Amino acid sequence: MEGWPAESAQRLAKARALRAHDVDPYPTRFERRQTFTEIIAAHGGKSLEELEAASQAVQIAGRVMLKRPMGKASFATLSDGEARLQVYLRLDDLGERAYRLFEDLVDLGDFIGVAGTVMRTRKGELSVQARTLTFLSKALLPPPEKWHGLQDVEARYRQRYVDLVANPEVRKVFVKRSAMVSEMRRFLDVRGYVEVETPMMQPIPGGALARPFKTHHNALGIDLYLRIAPELYLKRLVVGGMERVYEINRNFRNEGISSMHNPEFTMLEFYTAYFDCRDVMAITEELVAAAAHRALGEGLAATYKGRGISFDRPFKRVRMTQAVADVAEEQGWGIDEAGIADPVGLADWLRSAPRPSKVTPGSKDFEMFSLEISWAKHGGLSHGNRVAQLFEVFVERRWDPETTRLWEPTFVVDYPVDISPLAKVHPDRPSVADRFELFAAGMEIANGFSELNDPLEQRQRFLDQIGRREKGDEEAHLMDEDYVRALGHGLPPTGGCGVGIDRLAMILTDSPSIRDVILFPHMRPER
RNA sequence: GGGCCGUUAGCUCAGUGGUAGAGCGCCUGCCUUUUAAGCAGGGUGUCGUGGGUUCGAUCCCCACACGGCCUACCA
Numbered sequence: 001m002e003g004w005p006a007e008s009a010q011r012l013a014k015a016r017a018l019r020a021h022d023v024d025p026y027p028t029r030f031e032r033r034q035t036f037t038e039i040i041a042a043h044g045g046k047s048l049e050e051l052e053a054a055s056q057a058v059q060i061a062g063r064v065m066l067k068r069p070m071g072k073a074s075f076a077t078l079s080d081g082e083a084r085l086q087v088y089l090r091l092d093d094l095g096e097r098a099y100r101l102f103e104d105l106v107d108l109g110d111f112i113g114v115a116g117t118v119m120r121t122r123k124g125e126l127s128v129q130a131r132t133l134t135f136l137s138k139a140l141l142p143p144p145e146k147w148h149g150l151q152d153v154e155a156r157y158r159q160r161y162v163d164l165v166a167n168p169e170v171r172k173v174f175v176k177r178s179a180m181v182s183e184m185r186r187f188l189d190v191r192g193y194v195e196v197e198t199p200m201m202q203p204i205p206g207g208a209l210a211r212p213f214k215t216h217h218n219a220l221g222i223d224l225y226l227r228i229a230p231e232l233y234l235k236r237l238v239v240g241g242m243e244r245v246y247e248i249n250r251n252f253r254n255e256g257i258s259s260m261h262n263p264e265f266t267m268l269e270f271y272t273a274y275f276d277c278r279d280v281m282a283i284t285e286e287l288v289a290a291a292a293h294r295a296l297g298e299g300l301a302a303t304y305k306g307r308g309i310s311f312d313r314p315f316k317r318v319r320m321t322q323a324v325a326d327v328a329e330e331q332g333w334g335i336d337e338a339g340i341a342d343p344v345g346l347a348d349w350l351r352s353a354p355r356p357s358k359v360t361p362g363s364k365d366f367e368m369f370s371l372e373i374s375w376a377k378h379g380g381l382s383h384g385n386r387v388a389q390l391f392e393v394f395v396e397r398r399w400d401p402e403t404t405r406l407w408e409p410t411f412v413v414d415y416p417v418d419i420s421p422l423a424k425v426h427p428d429r430p431s432v433a434d435r436f437e438l439f440a441a442g443m444e445i446a447n448g449f450s451e452l453n454d455p456l457e458q459r460q461r462f463l464d465q466i467g468r469r470e471k472g473d474e475e476a477h478l479m480d481e482d483y484v485r486a487l488g489h490g491l492p493p494t495g496g497c498g499v500g501i502d503r504l505a506m507i508l509t510d511s512p513s514i515r516d517v518i519l520f521p522h523m524r525p526e527r
Numbered sequence: 528g529g530g531c532c533g534u535u536a537g538c539u540c541a542g543u544g545g546u547a548g549a550g551c552g553c554c555u556g557c558c559u560u561u562u563a564a565g566c567a568g569g570g571u572g573u574c575g576u577g578g579g580u581u582c583g584a585u586c587c588c589c590a591c592a593c594g595g596c597c598u599a600c601c602a
Contacts, residue, residue, distance in 0.1 A: 005537045006571060007553055066563075073559035090559060108552075121560045145538040145551050147563050152538085154594045166538090211601080255601060385602070419602090473602055524593065 001140075008140045014105045015138045021101065025138040030113040033059040036083035039118060040126065048120040058128055060085065061113040061136060063165065066146060069103050075127075076102075078112070081164075081171065086127040087114050098133045108146075109139030109165075157521050176295045177505040177517055181248060183294035184268055184499075187287050193244040193270060198233035200226060200250070206483065207231030207422070209475040210253040213263075226252035231422065231496065234271050235451060236486045238494050246270035248501065259513040260443060263522050266501040271451070275495030277424075277434040280448040281411055284438060284497050288409065288446065288504065289313050295508040304441045304507050307401045315409040315438070320391050323405065323412060327394045340390070343383035343431075350386075384416025384431065398442070406439035415449075421461040421477050423449035438499075441507045448497030455487035 001008055015025040034042075039058060043051060062078030062085070072091040077084055091099040093116075106112060113134035119127050144150040149166040156163040156170075163170050185195065203222065205212035207229030215224050230247050237245050248268045255261060272280065292311035296302055301310040318326075325337035339345035381389070391412075398404050406412070413436045417425050420433035427434065435449035452458050462484070465477035505517040515521035 007537060068561050068564050071558035075561045142537045148539045
């Protein structure tokens with residue numbers, strides 16, 4: 001009890017007093033016969049007289065949220081997590097002993113069970129009039145303030161159990177998230193996809209460009225990495241004939257924490273043999289719309305950060321170069337999409353672009369200037385990387401609801417091959433990958449492509465990545481010989497996609513921070 | 528990594544270079560249909576931690592810790 005408030009000693013004394021009266025403060029079970037939701041559904045519409053005539057017996061249990069003792073009668077508001085229900089306790093109904101036990105030894109936060117009849121008070125509130133009272137569990141710590149709840153952000157994340165009790169809307173967020181995920185499972189299951197689980201600990205962390213967490217296996221004497229993506233394992237399964245597979249599970253990335261990033265986050269990845277990028281886009285659109293409609297109610301649009309966002313199909317589509325060109329036009333940069341798409345044209349434009357004589361932080365000039373420094377630092381980037389960075393800095397990073405161009409669900413297509421080491425090149429254009437990303441509310445929600453299945457080309461892509469790693473790119477891919485060997489056995493034409501569950505949940509629950517949709521977000525340890 | 532803000536009772540929050548404040552909770556008493564029940568009485572505390580300035584610091588200064596927001600990194 002080190003560090004517990006003084007009130008805990010009083011509550012502990014009450015637990016002892018219960019034992020002195022032969023009442024176990026922590027009994028084993030209770031036969032709860034109705035939830036509050038069931039009682040409200042069954043009797044919520046009945047009048048005082050109807051309830052009195054029916055004399056409906058119920059047996060309920062819950063946590064004491066409010067207590068209103070009035071001498072020889074009391075009201076208590078119980079919560080069963082999902083709903084609240086008032087209980088009316090009278091000395092005449094319960095008897096001296098049980099009534100005194102309630103008045104003297106039941107605290108806010110304790111669990112009690114009540115058998116009684118459904119009634120309505122004079123003021124009209126549906127209640128249960130108690131005939132018997134069963135003590136169910138003693139809370140030694142006091143609950144937060146009954147009106148304001150638990151406000152302290154840090155305490156809410158660290159002690160989510162208190163947050164859930166004190167702030168009922170928190171539960172709704174996670175129930176909605178659950179509905180969204182279960183709809184995704186249903187969607188895939190009915191289309192013949194098999195849900196699988198692949199290694200969380202991997203000897204070679206692959207499938208994404210990110211820094212991994214490292215751990216060690218003592219018995220094997222080897223280092224392992226927490227996975228940054230399941231991708232390479234899922235495609236091995238397609239090689240093995242599992243033509244439709246998916247996994248919904250955690251990825252771990254050893255990067256910064258922000259309102260959009262948690263070190264562990266949940267991803268859906270699904271792979272479909274004989275699909276290409278366009279097929280994947282179509283089914284992703286259907287999947288995301290179905291999940292959104294399940295969470296929001298059919299046809300309802302989400303409201304995120306005060307701005308509406310519709311998940312009705314079809315979603316918008318834009319080429320990456322086009323998205324950059326739109327900004328260029330808006331800003332009067334004097335370059336069009338053809339220029340951006342052309343390596344020479346873009347290079348010329350960058351060379352001839354007026355250099356900022358006075359660089360103001362936050363301005364376009366400043367961001368261009370920062371990009372130049374960044375490009376110089378990395379020994380000059382490929383054309384694809386330049387386009388991708390322009391997109392990232394001038395389109396993607398602008399995720400403010402007012403100015404973002406990626407608010408409504410939007411597929412960005414034609415990603416440069418350079419940043420897509422696991423994707424096939426576009427059938428008609430060798431410089432872009434057959435790949436898309438889905439954005440909504442300015443955030444990247446999904447990423448899909450035609451999977452590269454030529455083992456020799458894949459090995460060469462890995463070698464290119466290794467070259468970057470040697471130049472200091474810690475996020476570049478590592479060589480995965482076993483994956484190349486798997487491709488050597490033949491991967492059918494396959495389309496795959498990853499969907500960020502947390503970010504989609506943020507949008508559908510109007511949560512400004514990813515921590516609001518993760519029950520136990522990562523924090524520094526308390527001291 | 529940088530900037531700004533915060534940290535006071537169990538909770539929500541005021542506040543002052545000189546004995547620490549409110550509401551809720553809690554404790555005592557009254558009250559048999561209340562609604563954040565009410566009435567009367569009671570203040571329960573390492574003012575985040577460590578150092579400094581001062582006769583005296585919760586307050587001013589420095590460092591640190593934790594948190595929030597912004598920003599950077601993430602090629």
